[in-house]
Amino acid sequence: xxxxxxxxxxxxxxxxxxxxxxxxxxxxxxxxxxxxxxxxxxxxxxxxxxxxxxxxxxxxxxxxx
Numbered sequence: 001x002x003x004x005x006x007x008x009x010x011x012x013x014x015x016x017x018x019x020x021x022x023x024x025x026x027x028x029x030x031x032x033x034x035x036x037x038x039x040x041x042x043x044x045x046x047x048x049x050x051x052x053x054x055x056x057x058x059x060x061x062x063x064x065x
Contacts, residue, residue: 003063 004010 003061007061 001010004013
């Protein structure tokens with residue numbers, strides 16, 4: 001909780017569910033992926049390029065324990 005406060009995310013995390021992700025959840029979410037769908041989507045990804053893009057945007061946040 002202390003880290004969330006330092007990062008400025010604590011207040012958002014304590015909001016009622018109406019203000020968070022559950023507001024946008026479908027009424028009947030899929031809870032299991034079909035392997036053929038996963039594989040079809042996976043081949044479209046350039047995982048190395050995505051990892052490089054994410055690595056360029058990383059911010060280090062020191063954690064004091």
